[in-house]
Amino acid sequence: MYVVLSLLQKLSTGLQKTKSSLVEGIHRVVNKARGLDEETLESLEEQLLLSDMGWETVEQIMEQLRRRASASDALSAEEILRILKQELNEELRGVAHGPLPIETAKPYIISVVGVNGAGKTTTIGKLAHLFSMQERKVLVAAADTFRAAAVEQLDVWRHRAGVDIIHAQPGADPAAVAFDALKAAMSRQVDVLLIDTAGRLHTKGNLMAELAKVNKVLERQCAGAPHAVLLVIDAGTGQNGLIQAKEFSKAAPINGLVITKLDGTAKGGIVFSIVRQLNLPICYIGLGEKIDDLEPFEPETFIEALFQ
Known part of the structure; x- marks a missing residue:
């Protein structure tokens, strides 16, 4: 049952x-x-x-x-x-946590960023599933043309979520992929466009510049886009996640966080440190590997669960 x-x-x-x-x-x-x-x-x-x-x-x-x-x-x-x-x-309490207001724009464009291994592509699949369950039409864009097998991984997750994908050949210009995806989202009357960007080390300046270019192309085509830039942080990286977040903020206007792999670490206290130091809202948290293991972040429920 x-x-x-x-x-x-x-x-x-x-x-x-x-x-x-x-x-x-x-x-x-x-x-x-x-x-x-x-x-x-x-x-x-x-x-x-x-x-x-x-x-x-x-x-x-x-x-x-x-x-x-x-x-x-x-x-x-x-x-x-x-x-x-x-x-x-x-x-x-100082920040308004919780799910993104995807009803405020159509398409609502979300750029998802983070280092390799943080669970970025998996998170996009889970977000696509979450929004689909809310009866939203979702499109994903494979703008991570840097990593081998990135498109294939995203393709697996978008199949699980039952949504369409826009992609190009490996090595293609990520900004061009984002541009094509936005045009497709507009013509298909999509509610939410999720853009997967190359997982990059915060120390790689050229990749950070590429991220800024993707966001600039989106803004040129759609005022206010991307409506959200979500940074995915692996809870298990601890304080290093804070360093990543500060560096990513220099390349893109991060306005929300997804904390993944909370089920796999004893260091869930990082949630409090992240909020205090970054003053950014946590929008979603990852609690497992299944497609429905991503939840909107509710601070009071989170703390209640810790002490249960």
């Missing part, structure tokens, strides 16, 4: 490794603690840092916990956990 899981259930299952390292460690600390004394605070700080939450984020949370501790003689384990959840929610 096919069972439809709630977002909370999917998150709780997908975040199991982070839960095991971070939250179970926190539970161990608070359950043997008698309030928030200095020893307990230091142990909590260590657990938060181990999840790759980042020094600045952890310092902010610890400052608030110390303030609460000084205002109360004794806090129960439940109260400590409640305060911690409140502070984590606060860390994510």
